[in-house]
Amino acid sequence: MKVLSAEFLTGAVSAKQYPPGKLPEFAFAGRSNVGKSSLIKSLLNRKKLVRTSSTPGKTQHINFFKINDRLMFTDLPGYGFAKVPASVQKKWKKMIEQYLLQRKSLTALIFIVDLRRDPTTLDMELKEWLEACDIRYILVATKADKLSTSERQKQTKKIKAAFFTDDKKEFVIYSSKNNTGRKELWSCLLKLAEERESVFPNKRIDNP
Ligand SMILES: Nc1nc2c(ncn2[C@@H]2O[C@H](COP(=O)(O)OP(=O)(O)OP(=O)(O)O)[C@@H](O)[C@H]2O)c(=O)[nH]1
């Protein structure tokens, strides 16, 4: 797969700083250190991405990337990192919720969990909130390379049981280390982007 271009546009903390929302947009969210930035890099086949850091809890903005003039990706701050004070986490939560509720071009959220771990209370709170607000999400369980085949199956069952009551929801097992799941996730993203474009043909899907 070729390397896709990712142009860093801006890091925003409030709606007035968001870039224009003209393209179908996908946001990447999950617990701190779960592998959000690695997943974006794996999808784009890139080793580096501006504005990603190896220090957990460092992503404090909503970082907007334009992908090949076709899509937008946003890397959201991770939640639940113990070293980030509760007051800051509260501020981030508000910032993320505002973005998810207001961003009209948001096509789906890529909700990332660690395949090795049982979903946390914070994961479940986000799930409930997304469902209550009717925000579409694709669940991605990453770091699959760290598990054996039988452990993968066991964890997949647990995660599915925690998230879904039926089998119809979008769910992808991923590894950013060896790119397991990349093709599947891309086809899911492109399908949703096309659906979105057909609803808004040649139309600016702008900020509120
Ligand atoms: N083996 C393996 N390691 C991974 C995978 N995804 C991420 N990692 C590692 O997990 C650590 C955290 O990954 P990041 O992509 O920085 O996580 P993040 O969610 O962006 O972290 P914050 O932005 O700080 O919330 C890094 O050491 C990555 O190399 C994976 O699929 N397999």
Ligand SMILES: [Mg+2]
């Ligand atoms: Mg990150």
